[in-house]
Amino acid sequence: MQNEAFEILKDYSNLESFGYLILFLYCMGGGYVAIISAGVLSSLGKLDLSVSIALAIIGNTLGSSLFAIIARAQKKDIMKMFSKHRRKIAYLQIMVKKYDWGLFLISKFLHGVRTFVPLAVGISAYNIIKFLFINFIGAIIWGISLGMLGYYASGIFLEIIKILLQYPYMFPIVFIGIIIAVTFFLYIKKKLKQNTFIHSIHENQ
Secondary structure (H helix, E strand, C coil): CHHHHHHHHHHHHCHHHHCHHHHHHHHHCCCHHHHHHHHHHHHCCCCCHHHHHHHHHHHHHHHHHHHHHHHHHCHHHHHHHCHHHHHHHHHHHHHHHHHHHHHHHHHCCCCCCCCHHHHHHHHCCCCHHHHHHHHHHHHHHHHHHHHHHHHHCHHHHHHHHHHHHHCCCHHHHHHHHHHHHHHHHHHHHHHHHHHHHHHHHHHHC
């Protein structure tokens, strides 16, 4: 049963087939799925945890750093490329000035934000050397925490997979449950945004 579970994990991550190179390249774009999967495979003896975490940290650091440096060197071209996201970038520039350390560290774990933070840094007048240092610290925290999470939580993941393999009818139930949970979360998030917007209008009147 454990071998069956491993086959599912292997097919999902492709890390054992493609090796450390794909892990490194994936993490340059902030691939948290890759480092978590590498942690799981490391617990099964298919990858080395220390090497996986080190490569994830280096890849993540290089990806964010290069993005910020390129944005700093090619501001006009970058702004044209991301013209649809001007408001988001402008907002993040303000956030960078206020919460630099906190924003840089938290953004590592936020999908959809981690790409725009280095971009906002590059376009703004923020000290690029300071960003590179904080970015490196953030990558270390990101890589170690997610790598260890995958490594130590692998037993739980495998148990869930084995249960689903033993009781196939649970698949649709779990799938429907996930859809309901995500839909409910998005609904609550939308309502909160609407309430915040309405409240801000009343305050400005």
